[in-house]
Amino acid sequence: MSQDKGTGKAFDFRLFGRLLKFTNAYRGIFYFVAFAAIIMSGLAVLSPHFLQLAIDKGMTLRDLPELQFYIILMLVVLVLEVIFQFAFIYYANWLGQHVIKDIRVKLFKLMTGFKMEYYNKNAVGRLTTRAVNDIETISSIFSQGLFMIISDLLKMAAIAGIMVYKSWRLALIVFAILPFILYATRVFQRAMKVAFEDVRNQVANLNSFVQERITGMKIVQIFTREQTEFDQFKTINEKHKKAWIKTVWYNSIFFPIAEMASSLGIGLIVWYGGLNAAGGGIITLGIVTAFIQYSQMLFRPLRQIADKFNTLQMGMVAANRVFGILDTKSHIQDHGELVLAHPKGKIDFKNVVFSYVEGEKVLKDISFTVNPGETIAIVGATGAGKSTIINLLSRFYEIESGVILVDDTSIKEFTLESLRGNIAVVLQDVFLFADTILNNITLNDETISEETVIAAAKEIGVHTFIKTLPGGYQYNVKERGTMLSSGQRQLLAFLRAYVSKPSILVLDEATSSVDTYSEELIQTATEKITKGRTSIVIAHRLATIKKADKILVMDAGKIVETGTHTELLQLENGYYRTLYEVQFMTEEAI
Missing domain, CATH: 3.40.50.300 (P-loop containing nucleotide triphosphate hydrolases)
Structure with a gap:
């Protein structure tokens, strides 16, 4: 089937653009989710900033009213983060479910008009996978992929900017580790792209095999083919398992490497910042503490972006398959304008x-x-x-x-x-x-x-x-x-x-x-x-x-x-x- 073929790209922007057109009917929600992502990125940088001020102006100077003031500000930021995160998660998922509802309706209507020739050539299990599993996977593009990635990128940009503003020296230490993580992320994404295409193929094969055998179970039992079909199922199931284990393998390599790089960055911040603060330099204890949080907030989204990009890619692979059916030209041309009413029957x-x-x-x-x-x-x-x-x-x-x-x-x-x-x-x-x-x-x-x-x-x-x-x-x-x-x-x-x-x-x-x-x-x-x-x-x-x-x-x-x-x-x-x-x-x- 043509829709089984990948796009050959790490990320297909043309395909993504087609998918985004399904959000046109929900523009208000779309823009609200985008707005919530921007607000969340701004709120993310405030908590470490207020923590720095609480340490430098409250704890270090033993100024209790100042300390209480910044603690209250941190609580306000926390409440706002909870509110916007709730709205962000709910409406991102709401948007995803409405989009896949529209795609599924369009797909099913199209499939009801296909020529019988199309169904003669395409396995029912594969078509069921496209109409159910793959479309459900597309929803994750909105709920866990697209907006989450946008939110994380905005958060990272805000954090990078405020880090440079507070201490360009500590910022350079953090930024020196970024290329290594970015390269590892890029390699990881490319490997996962291929792995997920293999996973979707094996899922479709498994669905098709199981559905056909259950439907034809009477024939299987009449001709005593239970063991033969079972052996064949084990082979297909083994391929399905190997496809998923390959994705587990890539995750097992990437995330420990990313965690190690993050820990190394924190260690360098404490080492350089601590020495500077102890020697009476311009870096304070509050700045070091804030930078520890900032570095974690910078590295964590970077690691998560890789994971979310995997989700996005799985959704894009699924979208490519679904659009493969939506692009299928297999309809009887219904250009007739006459209505056959009460025919004589010749x-x-x-x-x-x-x-x-x-x-x-x-x-x-x-x-x-x-x-x-x-x-x-x-x-x-x-x-x-x-x-x-x-x-x-x-x-x-x-x-x-x-x-x-x-x-x-x-x-x-x-x-x-x-x-x-x-x-x-x-x-x-x-x-x-x-x-x-x-x-x-x-x-x-x-x-x-x-x-x-x-x-x-x-x-x-x-x-x-x-x-x-x-x-x-x-x-x-x-x-x-x-x-x-x-x-x-x-x-x-x-x-x-x-x-x-x-x-x-x-x-x-x-x-x-x-x-x-x-x-x-x-x-x-x-x-x-x-x-x-x-x-x-x-x-x-x-x-x-x-x-x-x-x-x-x-x-x-x-x-x-x-x-x-x-x-x-x-x-x-x-x-x-x-x-x-x-x-x-x-x-x-x-």
């Missing part, structure tokens, strides 16, 4: 050519017509292109050449919403959400009432089975409908299509995995729903084929025969006749 495929993979044609110059209210069946071997026709009619993919018409108008001229809103599809592999039966049927469409669903269920004979479930229509089917049998799931999918009152009905081998009783219910419902509606049935059961007005026989991406059941059986050495004799006569005999 369908025309004219010289349609299509390939999932470039150079490997799945449909080869396909042409056929379905008249309004007509039911056609499509039969053929696996891979002949039957389901592809359905995908193209609903515009899940774009055709390479030719044209698809509904009511003599190209489907590209209709809005996607109105086109798909008039086509109901019942798939062989039924997908149900972890929700109630009612919500799975209506898909939370407020225009479809529970009374409408119940009436439709009674018409097709599904109501009785639903009422036997605990809670009836409020029964939660759990993830993917695992609490129901395949036949029950198929019936609910059929009811879902039925209540939408489509103008065009598509059954993609919808009865292939149901028992005889369920099939009878579906056949009864089929007669109701197909009456007066254009229907396309990818045939599997004989009953559906016999009742079709027309049968299209496909082989290797081409329509090789067309006609009614009776007409096709009369063709000597015909493809359909051979298929019927081999497959369907056996079923009929049973």
Whole structure:
């Protein structure tokens, strides 16, 4: 995936600029947090300054009122620091959460419009990582990265300035150590940039593997692949562990070095400042004490900046991945301006050519017509292109050449919403959400009432089975409908299509995995729903084929025969006749 690639830079300002645009809606909070950072940097230098004055003017001169005055000032500064730090932390996190909420909404809306081809090529686990984990990591840019770094830099600048003002000699001692720490910080940042990219890759790999195996656990257990999958998981988990340990290793090296440099600076301050104060020089005991605090306040943010820069970089790596999806051009072009309202249901495929993979044609110059209210069946071997026709009619993919018409108008001229809103599809592999039966049927469409669903269920004979479930229509089917049998799931999918009152009905081998009783219910419902509606049935059961007005026989991406059941059986050495004799006569005999 393209979004897995790093930017190749220690810090990508272009990417950072894109991220900051999401704060435009919260400019007031953004500026307040920046203001709080400035105030905090100013307050930071006051406490050591008042401590110096308390020592030099209060303690040394034994002036109790003066000492009490500076102690009170230090308490006031402390209270102000607490207030502004609270506001800073709260609103920085508030801003981060609102920004990622907006990014997540934008990302999810974009993903719901991607072509099916995109989901065929990208692992669900990786996409889930982008939409959940990576976006959550982006929030740390605001809560722990950007503003914290700005606050620390301002604090360091203020401290450096007042140190030079108070004693340039002691300031030089402190500044002499800074290049060493800055160099170590720079090396650390570059190393952590690479390490965190590896961490995010391994997290995505782990998420993808676990999600796929849990989803397909039944297959794993049926084919006794538990040990094999476990061994593979251990390998992936080991890589995940090593990626994180690499970041721990870099931290273990950097922070002791930075702490040692800080301690060395304090020792030099005490040594030079103490000798000067003892010899009656211009450096006082209060200045030495203040410089000890200033040096700690200067070195500590520098060490923390490295850590916060790591957080910032992790957020930037995550942002790069998320923006990789946001920049993805994988949408069906929805430039149609016509609204398909109450269509008659005429369908025309004219010289349609299509390939999932470039150079490997799945449909080869396909042409056929379905008249309004007509039911056609499509039969053929696996891979002949039957389901592809359905995908193209609903515009899940774009055709390479030719044209698809509904009511003599190209489907590209209709809005996607109105086109798909008039086509109901019942798939062989039924997908149900972890929700109630009612919500799975209506898909939370407020225009479809529970009374409408119940009436439709009674018409097709599904109501009785639903009422036997605990809670009836409020029964939660759990993830993917695992609490129901395949036949029950198929019936609910059929009811879902039925209540939408489509103008065009598509059954993609919808009865292939149901028992005889369920099939009878579906056949009864089929007669109701197909009456007066254009229907396309990818045939599997004989009953559906016999009742079709027309049968299209496909082989290797081409329509090789067309006609009614009776007409096709009369063709000597015909493809359909051979298929019927081999497959369907056996079923009929049973």
